Amino acid sequence: MTITLGANRYGKAETRVVRVTRDGETHRIKDLNVSISLSGDMDAVHLSGDNSAVLPTDTQKNTVFAFARKHGIGEIEEFGLLLARHFVTSQPTIRHARVEIEEYAWERVGDGGHSFVRSGREVRTALVHSDGPDGPESVVSGLKDLLVLNSTGSEFHGFIRDEYTTLEPTRDRILATAVTARWRHRGVDAAWGASYERARRCLLEAFAGTHSLSLQQTLYQMGRRVLEECAEICEVRLSLPNKHHFAVDLTPFGMDNDNEVFFAADRPYGLIEGTVLDDEAPAAPEAWN
Known part of the structure; x- marks a missing residue:
């Protein structure tokens, strides 16, 4: 019998990030749940425990927060593509990135611009796959x-x-x-x-x-x-x-x-x-x- 390693991926699931954009006294909220999965040259970590090809899942979480601050959050498809492209272009051992996002809507209430109530609308979703800007990419909303x-x-x-x-x-x-x-x-x-x-x-x-x-x-x-x-x-x-x-x-x-x-x-x-x-x-x- 021959035993081999099959398809695999790893990542940080369900990072909750809330981004407040302050336009004077009027604020806007983006409330997301972001899950990331990465794959590539990962044989060694499975077969021998060699972590040299692995970007820690904690780093993936931190990247979500940093990108929310640095780039802001517009449409969730754009944010997903931004994250996915970053992971596959910044690390040579990572060949493919999968980013799945859920967005929870908030509606402004009251006369001010900073009070909100959770919307009764549905949850909006996006799923992005990327091999980098020059490779195959897909977006499912x-x-x-x-x-x-x-x-x-x-x-x-x-x-x-x-x-x-x-x-x-x-x-x-x-x-x-x-x-x-x-x-x-x-x-x-x-x-x-x-x-x-x-x-x-x-x-x-x-x-x-x-x-x-x-x-x-x-x-x-x-x-x-x-x-x-x-x-x-x-x-x-x-x-x-x-x-x-x-x-x-x-x-x-x-x-x-x-x-x-x-x-x-x-x-x-x-x-x-x-x-x-x-x-x-x-x-x-x-x-x-």
């Missing part, structure tokens, strides 16, 4: 925890029935989900903020505008709308948990229930996942990992 619900306009019937099936078909149900969506850009120079808002709007419009016969159908329409309206995006991946709402039986209390009172179930739940892509999109196998 996205969001998670985007809570949406249609109180009607959703059906589910015509499905397989076997000896274990108890679910009754329905022509009118609540359709609710917490959207996780990621979309791959054709290049690494998009107008990130505008692109994000456009993709988000497309997802919401397609969810609201689709008379759904299944959550799978809704998923496809959401991804399709993004690709149709966002030329800079070539692939969309969606994960949609079906947040089941069951009509409560009120007959024991002498009451009817015409789809008005529901029990919002926590688990188990259906999980629908899928990819919608432009067939001419360039392949980017690293972009999602």
Whole structure:
């Protein structure tokens, strides 16, 4: 038997950094969770414990803080590319950098410019891969925890029935989900903020505008709308948990229930996942990992 070292990477996960930009009395906040993974000439550290090729994960954490101060934080895709390029160009043993970022939104409150409340919006995400400015690079933007619900306009019937099936078909149900969506850009120079808002709007419009016969159908329409309206995006991946709402039986209390009172179930739940892509999109196998 021959034993070899396979693919590997290492890094600092979930560095929480908050950057306050002070424009006089008006302040702006960027609140991020940054995870870094590096790979390259790392055989020796695994096989013999030789650390000479290793940039400490503590240094990676410190770099996040230093870059937040030195460069500021604009769009998270830009910040991710800045970090990734730094690691692969500053250290000869590092060949590839992966930077994943989550952004938590804050909204200004009150008459002053320095009071904030955590926004109820979704979490914005970005995933950057880089072999350096002259090598392959990819950017995947996205969001998670985007809570949406249609109180009607959703059906589910015509499905397989076997000896274990108890679910009754329905022509009118609540359709609710917490959207996780990621979309791959054709290049690494998009107008990130505008692109994000456009993709988000497309997802919401397609969810609201689709008379759904299944959550799978809704998923496809959401991804399709993004690709149709966002030329800079070539692939969309969606994960949609079906947040089941069951009509409560009120007959024991002498009451009817015409789809008005529901029990919002926590688990188990259906999980629908899928990819919608432009067939001419360039392949980017690293972009999602």
